[in-house]
Amino acid sequence: MTKVNEGVFFIQGQDEFIPDSHVYVIGDPGSNDLSIVDVGLTGKGNYKIQSIKKLGIEMEAVKRIIMTHTHLDHIGCLSEIRKVIPNAELWVHRLEAEPLEKGDDRGVYGMNEFKGMCQMQYGLKSDAFKFKVDKKLEGGESLDIGGMNWEVIHIPGHSMGGIALYHSSLKILIPGDVVYADYAIGRYDLHGANADQLKKSLYRLADLEVDILLPGHNQIVKGLPPDYVRKTAKMWEPYLV
Numbered sequence: 001m002t003k004v005n006e007g008v009f010f011i012q013g014q015d016e017f018i019p020d021s022h023v024y025v026i027g028d029p030g031s032n033d034l035s036i037v038d039v040g041l042t043g044k045g046n047y048k049i050q051s052i053k054k055l056g057i058e059m060e061a062v063k064r065i066i067m068t069h070t071h072l073d074h075i076g077c078l079s080e081i082r083k084v085i086p087n088a089e090l091w092v093h094r095l096e097a098e099p100l101e102k103g104d105d106r107g108v109y110g111m112n113e114f115k116g117m118c119q120m121q122y123g124l125k126s127d128a129f130k131f132k133v134d135k136k137l138e139g140g141e142s143l144d145i146g147g148m149n150w151e152v153i154h155i156p157g158h159s160m161g162g163i164a165l166y167h168s169s170l171k172i173l174i175p176g177d178v179v180y181a182d183y184a185i186g187r188y189d190l191h192g193a194n195a196d197q198l199k200k201s202l203y204r205l206a207d208l209e210v211d212i213l214l215p216g217h218n219q220i221v222k223g224l225p226p227d228y229v230r231k232t233a234k235m236w237e238p239y240l241v
């Protein structure tokens, strides 16, 4: 766990045979109004909570959980985290919030075969991913939270309701699983994914000035080369049809 910048903390995912997403804690710790971006895989709740505490952050200061998207490796330990902070709100893009509220977990597991395997592996009940969402995001919001301003950008393609959070003056991008380090991008074969939308989302992100890239997995990058996202989009464009 490390401090990336003032008001931005990084907790590395602890991958097992299934990856565990990174967690970012955003907001000025003095504000008592912190947000967690993504939580991680089922079973990783305690690891994430202990990691947050090691940063010197009180869990009670965490007022909301914002999901970049709701794949199992990002939302799997939500119930574990909410046992500790039951009053924290859940913010999700509407297109993934509505299925969550209905208990439609196709977008969580991504594919049927995976669902059966995970339910067995983790002892998950059939309604394990039915949640009330406190704020449904659309994209285009400007969030003033924790003494910082973050823009919400809807970037579908890897999942239906994927979002990025962008801090324009610090040039920090949190894109979920849409774009990673090393010119990699998220997969586009799961439920709700769409290659053409993913291409458009990559080009949408390519218009942003990004200095610090904080993806859902693998390395985080400080001092991102200019036009990194555009180069990544161009490289992948032939496959995204």
Ligand SMILES: [Zn+2]
Pocket (backbone or CB within 6 Å): 069, 071, 158, 159, 177, 186
């Ligand atoms: Zn994902």
Ligand SMILES: [Zn+2]
Pocket (backbone or CB within 6 Å): 019, 021, 071, 073, 074, 177, 216, 217
């Ligand atoms: Zn992921």
